[in-house]
Amino acid sequence: MSFVITAPEILAAAAADVAGIGSSLNSAHVLAAAPTTQVAAAAADEVSAAIASLFSGHGRDYQALSAQAAAFHAQFVQTLAHGGAAYSAAEASAVAAVRRGALAVVNKPTEALTGRPMVGNGANGTAAHPDGYDGGILSGNGGNGYSQPAGSGLPGGNGGNAGMHGNGGKGGNGGSGAPGTAGVAGAAGTNGGNGGAGGNGGSGGTLSGHGGNGGLGGAGGAGGNGGAGMAGAAGVAGVNNGAGGNGGNGGAGGNGGNGGAGGAGGAAPAGTAGANGIGGAGGAGGYAGLAGNGGAGAAGTAAHPDGGAGGNGGDPGAVGIGGTGGAAGTGGIGGLAGPNGANGGVIASGNGGAGGAGYTTVAAGANGGNGGAGGNGGQYGNGGAGGAGGLGWFGAAGTNATTPGANGGDGGAAGNGGNGGDGGQGGSIAGNGGAGGWGGAGLTGGNGGTGAVGAAGVAGVNNGAGGNGGNGGNGGAGGNGGAGGAGGAAPHGTAGLNGYGGAGGVGGNAGAPANGGAGAAGTAAHPDGGAGGNGGDPGAVGAGGTGGAAGTGGTGGLAGPNGHSGATVTTGGNGGKGGAGYTTVAAGANGGNGGAGGNGGSVGNGGNGGNGGLGWFGAAGTNATTPGANGGDGGAGGNGGNGGAGGQGGSISGNGGAGGFGGAGLTGGNGGTGAAGAAGVAGVNGGAGGDGGDGGNGGAGGNGGLAGPAGPRRTAPRASTATAGPAGSAATPARRPTAAQARPAPPRTPTAETAATAATPARSAPAAPAARPEPGAPAASRGPTDIAAPRSPAAATAATAEPATPPPPPAPMAATAATAATADRSATAAPAATAASAGSARPAPTG
Structure with missing residues (x-):
């Protein structure tokens, strides 16, 4: 059947064509290996790197599948080349049982003598005896050689x-x-085993018959993948400046095994020689081992605030070399050499380790540590990112003054932020540069301390003046932001982004000023009140920190604000x-003057004047005791003390202080x-009684004190217009006034009105002297007490006398006019009140 349906020559030619197609496919796979297994990332972010790794993995999987397809293709070629042999075996199997019985009688003696039957086919080889047995001496086909199992690398058995x-x-x-086998911990992978040679075909019959086809050579084993490099150890603070360890290099991939040689076709002296076996395909080279990533730099500590540099990434191992294809068999017809194996794929290099972050020292005014530089990538790896700079800590607050009148302490400057670390360089063959670290921000400067309140005045010491208030402390400057790290360079990739500069810190607030001390009140020894102390000035504000500069060398960093x-x-x-003026409790004593109010600081209000x-x-x-003697004159009341001047408002803003109220002059x-006249003596001067003594003159009322002038106001941008305080109003000496109240004089009228008129119709009292003009006080707006100050500069108005009527009951604080004497005497009028008093005069009582 095989001689009718099949033609071994055509099958051999078809096998050669299919083997050529396989060789072309293998070459295409080799060319596509590098660009499909090493896909570069589109950007430096993690998503792009993950996508590139995914596609690279697909490429490596394809190469592994293509190697398996090549092995399958070689087996297909072998099956096609030996199709004719299968038809021959099928034809013989139908009559094998009948022929074995008939030939057993003939073959046994011959087999016992020569080891070969007389007629019949030789047995096929086995694992124990791989070669096929010879056919019968007269007639018979040789047995097929044993085909070795995959992975054994043993040669095939020869045909009988x-x-x-x-x-x-x-x-x-x-x-x-x-x-x-794959390498471990960065070791190289082992080489793949060589394929076993195909067995030789058996010789054809000496008179007729074809030689047996040679066996196919075994494919070479794939080389083992290189071992992955170990990742570098993380840096330890204080050891080698906290630098991370370098990543280990990947192990080299194993070389593919060589394909086995095809078996030689069997000779046929009288027929057709068998086809040579096709050489086995070379084994695929092993993949290079994965490279280790560089260790991360250690973060800064209190003892070593600068972050450590990241370790450099390892390089991948060398790729395995594909095995050589097996040689074609010799001596037969048309065998082909096997295709060479594909080289192993390249694995991406290790990435550089990230730089350690700078340490943030939690201490007033401490500078932030600098970030560590990122490690450089391996040949195909990405550079590590630079570490971020540490924060510059807050400035110390100024101390609050405790000694009266002392200035507040200045606030401390904030620390500067640490510089960001530079990004690592990308690989020398492929890989992106690492991003520069961000500069650390400077924090807020310390606030200035509060000044202490001025000491209160002490009577008799420095005229009783109060101490000046302390100035507020200056605010501390804000910390400067750290500079951003430079982006890493990339010879064949994308340069890393520059780090952003750190933000500058906020300046400290100015310290609050203190109030001036109050003036001491007058005493018996020092009746005038002391002046109030001046208010303190606020401290200067702290300047804001400068923003950090952007990194240089990469792309797109920004300076900090x-x-x-x-x-x-x-x-x-x-x-x-x-201080308030002292009131001396002694007949006719004058009141003490009020102390002037202290001036406000640059933004303070003036102090109020003392009353x-x-x-x-x-x-x-004194009452007269001698008959007919005059009574003694009453003593004049003491003058009220002048009110103190209000303090000036601040030079920038602040209201002037209100002037103090003038003291009232009492009664x-x-x-x-007067003593009664002596009784008449009979017979002397006609017995007339003696004249009664005149009553004494009433004492003059005390003058009211002058109101203190209001302090001037100050205006400044963003401050409300200051209003001067009200001037002190004159005190009214009479509790129960009966005369008409004095009216304020028109503006700029310094003269006084007339004094009181005579008391009684029978006698005329001389006019009281006019009040003396007083120095003018500046006009002031209505103050918080709602008492309107007179617009006239201290003009006094005398009271107009009442008509002669019986006097009202005397009041303790009421001022009375001069008392008229007898009908033939004239009473002396009381002096008019001085400026700032609103007292009224009362008529003299009738004799």
Whole structure:
């Protein structure tokens, strides 16, 4: 059947064509290996790297599948080349049983003598006896050689020879080479085993028959993959500046095994020689081992604030070399050499380790540590990112003053932010540069301390003046931001981004100023009140820190923003209040003057002036005791003390202080009672009684004190217009006034009105002297007490006398006019009140 349906020559030619197609495919796979297994990332981010790794993995999987397809293709070629042998075996199997019985009688003696049957086919080879047995001496085909299992690398068994008539047996296929083992921990992979040679075909019959085809050579084993390099150890702070360890290099891939040689075709003296076996395909080279990533740099510590540099990434191992294809068999017809194996794929290099972050020292004004530089990538790896700079810590707050009048302490400057680390360089063959680290931000400067309040005045010491308030401390400057790290260079990739500069810190706020001390109140020894102390000034604001510079060398970094200056104090540092004038409790004593209010600081209000002391009651006149003697004159009441001037408002903003109220002059002493006239003596001067003594003159009321002038106001941008405080109003000495109240004089009228008129119709009292003009006080707006100050500069108005009527009951604080004497005497009018008093005069009582 095989001689009718099949033609071995055509099958051999078809096998050669298919083998050529396989060789072309293998060459294409080799060319596509590098660009498909090493896909470069589109950008430096993790997503792009993951996508590139995914596609590279697909490429490596394809190369592995293509190697398996090549092995399958070689087996297909072998099957096609030996198709004719299968038809021959099928034809013989149908009559094998009948022929074995008939030939057993003939073959046994011959087999016992020569080891070959007389007629019949030789047995096929086995694992124990790989060569096929020879055919019968007269007639019979040789047995087929044993085909070795895959991975054994053993040669195939030879085909048995035919007798006088018959075909030689087919040579067995060589076993494929064993695959190499993968390397471990950066070690190289082992080489793949060589494929076994194909068995030779048996010789054809000496009179007729074809030689057996040679067996196919076994494919070489694939080389083992190189071992992955170990990742570098993370840096340890304080050891080697905290630098991370370098990543280990990947192990080299194993070489592919060589393909086995095809078996030689069997000779046929009288027929057709068998086809040579096709050489086995070379084994695929092993993949290069994965390279280790560089260790991350250690973060800074308190003892070593700068972050450590990242370790450099390892390089991949060398790729395994594909095995050489097996040689074609010799001596037969048309065998082909096997295709060479593909080289192993390249694995990406290790990436550089990230630089350690700079340490943030939690201490006032401490500078941030610098970030560590990123490690360089291996040949195909990406550079590590630079570490971020540490924060510059807050400045210390200024101390608050505790000693009266002392200045507040200045706030401390904030620390500068650490510089960001430079990004690592990309690989020398492929790989992106690492991004530069961000500079650390400078934090807020310390606030200035608060000044202490001025000491209160002490009577008799420095005229009782209060101490000046302390100035507020200056705010500390904000810390400067750290510079961003430079992006890593990349000879064949994308340069890393520059780090952003750190933001500048905010300046410290100015310290609050203190108020001036209050002036001491007057005493008996020092009746005038002391002046109030001046208010303190606020401290200067802290300047904002400078933003950090962007990194250089990469792309797109930005400088950090500058910090804002601190806030200034807009109120505070008020002047101290003037001390009150002393009221001396002694007949006719003058009241002490009020102390002036202290001036406000640059943004403070002026202090209020102190109130004047009271002028005390006049002494009462002595009563006469000698008959007909005049009573003693009453003593004049003491003058009220002048009110203190209000302090000036601040030079930038602040209201002037209100002037103090003038002290009231109290009531003059009552005149003494005159003695009764002596009784007449009979017969002397006609017995007329003696004249009664005149009553004493009443004492003059005390003058009211002058109101203190209001302090001037100050205006400044962003401050409300200051209003001067009200001037002190005059005190009214009479509790129960009966005369008409004085009216304020028109503006710029310094003269006084007339004094009181005579008391009684019978006598005319001389006019009281006019009040003396007083120095003018500046006009002031209505103050918080709602008492309107007179617009006239201290003009006094005398009271107009009432008509002669019986006097009202005497009041303790009421001022009375001069008392008229007898009908033939004239009473002396009381002096008019001085400026700032609103007292009224009362008529003299009738005799």
